[in-house]
Amino acid sequence: MAKKPSDRTHRSRPDDSLNLTPLIDMITCLMFFLMMFASILPVVMIDAPLPKVASTAEEVKQAKNDEAKMEVSIFITSKGFQVKSDSAAEKSFTIGPKGYPYEDLHKYLVGLKTKRPSSKELTLMPSDDTSYEVMIGAMDASRELYKGDTGYQALSPEIANKPESQQFNRLFSEVSIGGV
C-alpha cells in the first residue's frame, strides 16, 4: 500500500554497491609498473668459446682425435663470406643488394652437414673491418636448422623457443671465433 507523502522517509539510502574506485587505482598502479618492466628487451646468450691453446699431453691427444672430424671455417670479409672445409671445395658468397647473404650461407652449410652429420664445430674468421652484427648474423646462420631444411624436426609448442629446443635441429652447434 502506498504511504502518504508525509510518512515517506526523506533520508537517502546508503549506496550498497561495491566501491570500485580504489580497486581501479590499485590496478592502474600495478599496470604502470608492469609496463615499465615489460619494456626491458629480452636478452639471450650465444655461446662462443674462445680457442684455448692445448698445453697438456691429453689436450694435444684430444686435438689429434678431433682431426677426424670435418673442419669448417667461414671467412667474413667486406665482400661477403667464404667457406672452407676439408670435405668440399671452397665456396664464396658475395654481398647482394640485401646485404650479407645469410640465407645462401645457411643452405650451403646444411649441405655440408649432410656429408658428415657428426660434425658440430665451426670457426668464424672475421676480417678486421667486420662488424659485430655481421658476426652474430653468421653465427645464427650456422647454428641451427630452419623450417624446410633437410632433417628439420617440427617441435611442439611447449618446447619451441625455449632452451630445451636446443637439443633439436642443430647444424653446427659449437661456433667459435677464430683469428684471436
Added chain:
Amino acid sequence: MGGGGGGGGSSAGSHHGGKYTKKSRSRTHMSTGLMLASMLDILMAILFFLMKNYSQIQSDFNIGKDISLPYSSSVNPPVNALQMVVTQKAVLVDQEKVLDLVNGDIAKQDLVQGLLIKPLALKLKKLKDRSVVQNDVDKKSFAGIIIMQADKSLQFSMLKKILYTAQLSDFVTLKLAVLKKDES
C-alpha cells in the same frame, strides 16, 4: 530498483494530479556516474596480459647504457657471470669503467704488443684472483665465464683485442649477450 520506484511514482502522479511529478522523475532518474565495472574488466584483462609477459622476461640482466645490441635467433637464457660491456666510447667490467676508447678503438698507450689491453688484463686478473680466493674448496674450478655486451657497429679489429685479453686472463668461456629476435 529504479524501475520499481518509477512505477510507484507514476501511480502517485496520476492520483495527485501531477503534484509529485518532479519527485517521481528524480526517483526514476538513472545514475549518470561512470560505469566502472566495465572499465575494471578491461584493466584486469590488460593486467593479466602484462603479468604473463612479465613472467617470461629475465629482468635481472642489465643492458649497458649507450649500447645497441645486435638481434639473434638464440634462445639461451642469461646466466650470472662476469659482465663486460663494450660501447663505442668505453669498456666496462662489472659496471665499472676500465678504459676509454678513442675513435672506437683502443688507445695505443693501453696496448702491449699491439693486442693485449693492459688495464683490462689487470682488472680481469684481479677479478680472477678474487674468484679463486672465494672458492676455497676447489681452487682449480675457476669457470672463466665472461658475458660480453658489445655494440653492434663495433669492428672485429677492436673486439679481437678484447677477446685476446680475456683469453690470456683465462676467461675462455665467452658468452655474447644479444637481443632476442622476434620470430613473429
